Amino acid sequence: MSGTPGAPVPAAQSAARAYRPLLRAGVRIGPPLLRGPRTVYLIRHPATGAVSEVGTREHFVISRLDGTRNLDDLAPAYAARFGRRLAEESWNRLLGLLGARGLLDGAPDPPAPASAPAPADTLWRGTRRMVADADAATARLHRALRPLLHRAIQLPLLAAVLAMVLVLALHTGELGDGAAELIRQPVVLGAVALFLWFSITVHELAHGVAAQHFGGHVAEIGLRWRFPAAMLYCTVDDYLFIPGRRAKLVIAGAGAYVNLALLLPFALWWSALPGGDPARPLLAGLLLLGSVQALSNLVPLPPLDGYRMLGHLLGTAHLAPEARAYLALRRTGSEAASAYPRRARLIYTAYGIGSVLLLLLAVAGTCAVALVLLA
Structure with a gap:
């Protein structure tokens, strides 16, 4: 939005100047995000879920549209913030844009954008929705697990996970030997692979449960395959609008955290066995593969969870x-x-x-x- 310096506002006001716009109920505005050389804000439509991106000047005005202010009310604050008066032309253009996108109270919903047809599923690759109401399903799962999400349980569990990672890092040689032994036993390796696949499934559900815990919405749960691999996925469509940086970090990191927590019983079993026990190297191999699977998701490269966490951390x-x-x-x-x-x-x-x-x-x-x- 641009403003231009000018003379004092004339006494006669147009209908647009006197209009006191109100944002539609349920419109969500995200925190400031650095994108290229600009700071931008995301705005989400409550009914269609469509997301718009606006700059700092537009956000300054939009965040103040509470139905009690018109152009003359906002112009002094705008001039004090940006050093130039809010032009009537810019005001009209912004209101027209917000109305066309259905973001103002009383504005009709915009037509749904035409989307490209999804590619047909084949044996080699495809996606299949598995749950009719993903949000309701994860809400039920969240209610069942809610007692376990209390700080009195999570803080000691987090400490145990961090201690386990440190101990495993000090025994990388033994873990590597265990992985080599695991490869020489195909039956056991198959069981480990099945456990790791289950761990991926729990990883995705953890994102959904964490989103529910902080008030997010789970849009879809389904199965995605790329032959010969197949795995569950869980899509949270509004977690960028959940207030608080900590909540976004927890949602993004929940999957890797749960993967590591699943390894805790095996780590305790491994540490309790004597050095010559034949099960010890197999457990060491499982711990190596499982920890690599979990920690690799924290690498800050797209499309991994660590990349999303770094983006949230830096804004x-x-x-x-x-x-x-x-x-x-x-x-x-x-x-x-x-x-x-x-x-x-x-x-x-x-x-x-x-x-x-x-x-x-x-x-x-x-x-x-x-x-x-x-x-």
Whole structure:
């Protein structure tokens, strides 16, 4: 939105100037997000779920549309904030846009956007909705598990998970030997693979339960397959609008946390067995594969959960593509790179360098593990 300096407002007011708009009930406005050189806000329609993106100036006005203010009421505050008066043309244009998108009280719902038809399911890849009402199903699961989500239980459990990860990190050699032994026993390896598949299923449901705990909405639960793998998925469609950074971090990290918590009984069993017990190396192999599965989801690379957590922590939107775009501008010497604020330059540069290092580390680690197992 742009404003222009001008003379005092004339006494005669048009109908648009006198109009005191009110946002539609249930409209949700997200927190500020860094996207490229701009700070943006997401606005969600309560009925259609359509999400709009607006800038700082538009958000300043929209967040004050409570049905008691008109243009003349908002203009002084706008001028004090942005150093220029809110032009009537900009006011009319913004109200027209909000009305067309059905975000004002009394405005009709906008027509549903035409979506491309989903590709037909095949043996090789596809998606199938498994639960008719995913939100109701996860709500029931949340009610059943709610006593376990109390801090008195979760804080000691979190401490136990962190202690387990530390102990396993100190025994990586034994865990690697256990994984090699596990590979030599196909039947046991198949049982471990089944457990890990179950762990992925619980991982997805954990996202949904965490979203329910913080007031989110689970849109869909289904099965996605890419031959020969198949796994459950759980879609939370509004968690970006849940207030509080901590809630978003918990929702994004719930899956990996539950995966690690599922390993706790096996870690206790493994630690209680004497060194010569034949079950100990098999358990060590399970712990290695399970912890790698869980912790790899915390790597801050798309589309992993760690990438979403880093985006929430930094308050950014589309971190990876925006970092690539900024670094490309810098590489070509474009003047557009100078439009980025200092915070954006630091974040995008650090993420670009860090993501390259992570990829190199992941490739090196994969090659090292493969060589050890082959040896």
